[in-house]
Amino acid sequence: MDRVRYQRPGARPARGLGQPGSFLDNLYRSLQLFIIHSGAVASPVPWQLEIARFLAPTVAAGATLSAIVHLLDEQLSGIRVRFYSNHVVVCGLGRLGSLLARSLREAGYDVVGVESDAQNGAIARGPAVASHTPVLTPAPVRDAFATTEWMLHARSGHTATLLPGGNVLMAGGGPKVAELYDPASGWFTATGSMVDFRSFQTATLLQDGRVLMTGGMVGSQIQASAEIYDPKTGTFTATGSMASDRVDHTATLLPDGRVLIAGGDDGHEALSSAELFDPKTGNFTPTGSMGQARDLFTATLVSGGRVFVAGGSSISTANLAVDTPEPSLRSAELYDPTTGQFKPTVPMTESRRGHSATLLPDGRVLIAGGVGTGLESLVSAELYDQEKATFTATGSMSGARSGHTATLLGDGRVLVAGGGNGYGMILDSAETYRPATGDFRPTDPMANGHDGHTATLLADGRVLVAGGRSIVQTPVGAGGGASAATELFVP
Numbered sequence: 001m002d003r004v005r006y007q008r009p010g011a012r013p014a015r016g017l018g019q020p021g022s023f024l025d026n027l028y029r030s031l032q033l034f035i036i037h038s039g040a041v042a043s044p045v046p047w048q049l050e051i052a053r054f055l056a057p058t059v060a061a062g063a064t065l066s067a068i069v070h071l072l073d074e075q076l077s078g079i080r081v082r083f084y085s086n087h088v089v090v091c092g093l094g095r096l097g098s099l100l101a102r103s104l105r106e107a108g109y110d111v112v113g114v115e116s117d118a119q120n121g122a123i124a125r126g127p128a129v130a131s132h133t134p135v136l137t138p139a140p141v142r143d144a145f146a147t148t149e150w151m152l153h154a155r156s157g158h159t160a161t162l163l164p165g166g167n168v169l170m171a172g173g174g175p176k177v178a179e180l181y182d183p184a185s186g187w188f189t190a191t192g193s194m195v196d197f198r199s200f201q202t203a204t205l206l207q208d209g210r211v212l213m214t215g216g217m218v219g220s221q222i223q224a225s226a227e228i229y230d231p232k233t234g235t236f237t238a239t240g241s242m243a244s245d246r247v248d249h250t251a252t253l254l255p256d257g258r259v260l261i262a263g264g265d266d267g268h269e270a271l272s273s274a275e276l277f278d279p280k281t282g283n284f285t286p287t288g289s290m291g292q293a294r295d296l297f298t299a300t301l302v303s304g305g306r307v308f309v310a311g312g313s314s315i316s317t318a319n320l321a322v323d324t325p326e327p328s329l330r331s332a333e334l335y336d337p338t339t340g341q342f343k344p345t346v347p348m349t350e351s352r353r354g355h356s357a358t359l360l361p362d363g364r365v366l367i368a369g370g371v372g373t374g375l376e377s378l379v380s381a382e383l384y385d386q387e388k389a390t391f392t393a394t395g396s397m398s399g400a401r402s403g404h405t406a407t408l409l410g411d412g413r414v415l416v417a418g419g420g421n422g423y424g425m426i427l428d429s430a431e432t433y434r435p436a437t438g439d440f441r442p443t444d445p446m447a448n449g450h451d452g453h454t455a456t457l458l459a460d461g462r463v464l465v466a467g468g469r470s471i472v473q474t475p476v477g478a479g480g481g482a483s484a485a486t487e488l489f490v491p
Contacts, residue, residue, distance in 0.1 A: 087111070098185070143432070144444045145465070145487045148186050152179050155467040156482035159203035160454035161211050163231050168456050168464055169211055171229065172198040174482060178229070178236070181466075181486075183458045192235040195227045202251035204259050206279050212239070212259055214277070215246035222247045222267045226277070226284075240283040243275055250299035251277075252307050254337050260287070260307055262335070265295040269316050274335070274342070288341040292331050298357035300365055302386050307335040308365060309342070310384070311352040328353040328372055332384070332391075348391050349382050356406035358414050360435050363387065366394070366414055368433070369401045377402040377422035381433070381440070395439035398431050405455035407463050409491050415463055416440070417489070418450035426451045426469055430489070448485040455489075463489040 087110045090101045101111045151170060158173025163180075169191070171178040176193040194213070201216030211229040213236075218225065224242040229235070242261060249264025249271070261284065262274040270293040275284045290309065297312025310332040328351035333342045348367060355370025355378070368381040377400040382391050397416065404419025409432070417430040426449035431440045446465065453468025470483030 089113075098187075142490060145430070145446045145489050147447060148464075148486050148488050149188060150486055151181075151466060151484040152188050152190060153177070154482035154484040156452045156469050157199035157217070158454060158467055159201060159213070160456045160464070160466060161203045161205050162456055162458070163205070163211075164209045165231070166459045167231075168458070169203070169229060169231070170454075170466060171203060171211075171213065172201050172216065173452075173467065174199075181464060183460060183462070183464070192229070192233075194236045195238045196223065196225060198223075200247050202249065202261075204251045204253050206253070206259070207257045208279065210279070212251070212277060212279070214242060214251055214261060215249060215264065217247055221245075222265070228282075240277075240281075242284045243286060244271060244273055246271065248295040250297065250309070252299045252301055254301070254307075255305040256337065258337075260299070260335060260337070262299060262307075262309060263290060263294040263297060263312065265316050267316070269293065270295045270312070270314050288335075288339075290333055290335075290342045291344055292329060292333070294329065296353040297329070298355060298367075300357045300359050302334075302359065302365065303363060305337050307337075308345075308357075308384065308386065309333050309335065310348060310357060310365075310367060311355055311370065313353045327375075328370070346389055346391060348384075349393055350378065350380060352378065354402040356404060356416065358406045358408055360408070360414070361412050362435065364435070366406070366433060366435075367391075368406055368414075368416060369397060369404055369419065371402045371422060375422060376400065377420065395433075395437075397440045398442045399427070399429055401427055401429075403451050405453060405465070407455045407457050409457070409463070410461045411491060412436075413491070415443075415455065415489055415491075417446065417455055417463075417465055418453055418468065420451045425449075443489075447487050448483065450483070450485070453483075461491055463491075465489065 088104050090097050090111060090113050101113055104111050153174045155170065155173035159171050161169045163169055166183060168181040169178060170181060171194060176197045178191050178194060179188045180191050181188050196218045198213065198216040198218055202214050204212045206212055209231060212226065213229065214226040215223055222245040224245045226239050226241060227236050228239050230237070245266045246261065246264035250262050252260045254260055257279055259277040260274060261277060264271050272290045272293040274287050274289055276287050277284050293314050294309065294312035298310050300308045302308045311329050313327050314329055315327060330347040330351045332345050332348060334345050335342045351373050352367065352370035356368050358366045360366055363386060365384040365386070366381060367384060369378050372378050379396045379400040381394050381396060383394050384391050400421050401416070401419035402422060405417050407415045409415055412435060414433040415430065416433065418427050420426055428446045428449040429442065430446060431442045433440050448470050450465060450468040450470055454466050456464045458464055464486065466486040467483055469481045470485055
């Protein structure tokens with residue numbers, strides 16, 4: 001007996017494989033040949049089923065292909081490598097790696113670089129590796145320190161000056177020869193030699209792009225001499241001398257282009273005298289003296305072209321090891337260039353020397369750390385409001401430090417790095433101060449401890465930390481504990 005298939009009244013007859021169907025039906029049946037057996041399709045088909053019946057075999061086919069690729073990945077990699085003839089992989093794009101990559105490209109090879117430090121200056125914009133060289137790097141880590149090439153020479157008590165072209169001039173604190181750091185390549189290259197070997201000098205960028213170096217230790221003697229570096233020629237030339245020998249003094253560029261030189265130590269006593277350097281004549285002339293002799297103090301240009309000086313010590317640095325009742329100062333003063341006079345302002349909340357002072361975007365000045373009335377470093381910080389003429393305490397640092405650096409970042413925070421803790425320990429710790437919340441927050445530590453170092457804000461917002469005395473000795477000129485180590489803070 002023939003079997004009779006029940007059909008709902010009004011429904012269209014089911015179509016089997018031998019019956020004609022729509023284009024979609026035929027396409028679906030064709031796909032079924034690769035996935036599952038074909039069967040009758042009832043019409044009309046709901047739109048949800050139309051999607052599902054095509055999606056299911058497509059996903060199955062994709063999964064099958066993915067499994068095949070995974071199983072044969074090693075074999076496929078071998079096949080791909082055969083097409084990479086004359087490719088060279090250079091692992092690590094430091095100075096030597098970058099030179100090797102560039103040489104290979106010039107020889108006609110295709111080069112691929114692998115670098116673990118995404119902030120390596122050698123790959124930031126490519127010229128050190130040579131153009132069109134692909135580089136594989138991890139994702140950059142923010143608010144952390146990244147490695148970069150070390151200086152050519154170990155330096156401590158040196159200066160670092162950001163030049164108009166974006167390079168950084170590193171001078172003194174080591175050999176007479178100076179060097180330039182190029183943020184684009186991450187390399188240091190030698191430039192001209194200083195007229196005198198100097199350490200603990202000041203360096204001031206003049207309005208015409210030259211750099212004024214004053215005083216400091218010339219050999220073992222404190223000197224009054226000065227010299228100027230011209231980045232156009234890469235040379236140093238002597239200029240007029242100061243009226244007094246000075247070390248641990250300050251040099252502040254005034255709005256009219258002159259430079260205020262103040263205080264310091266002449267080897268016998270702390271100084272209260274001040275003088276002005278005029279770039280037009282190359283000479284120094286006396287100006288009004290401070291009300292208090294100071295060395296190891298800070299000088300900050302504030303509103304109205306005035307210079308705010310704070311803290312320091314009133315005795316010679318040579319005598320600071322002696323246990324004295326009050327080796328550090330609380331007093332502060334303001335220099336007015338229109339009158340050429342210093343006038344006292346309110347004292348700080350604590351006595352400090354070897355502290356930092358940073359002008360914030362809102363006009364306040366952040367005073368942090370330093371050494372207090374004893375020989376221990378301080379953890380405290382305070383804010384000077386020049387409009388109200390007041391000092392107020394703010395959040396404390398995560399650890400006591402003096403001889404550190406404090407750098408204003410592009411986002412308004414202040415990076416505080418390195419220094420000493422007053423117990424002979426050189427610090428590798430760093431932290432950032434947030435003016436909006438008034439607190440310090442630790443960052444990841446530096447790769448090396450730094451004291452007597454420099455920290456320079458680069459044009460791209462990174463901070464170059466360089467040299468100083470370090471807990472890590474360097475492979476070049478490590479005598480005296482000076483270090484050639486450098487690193488970059490990436491905000």
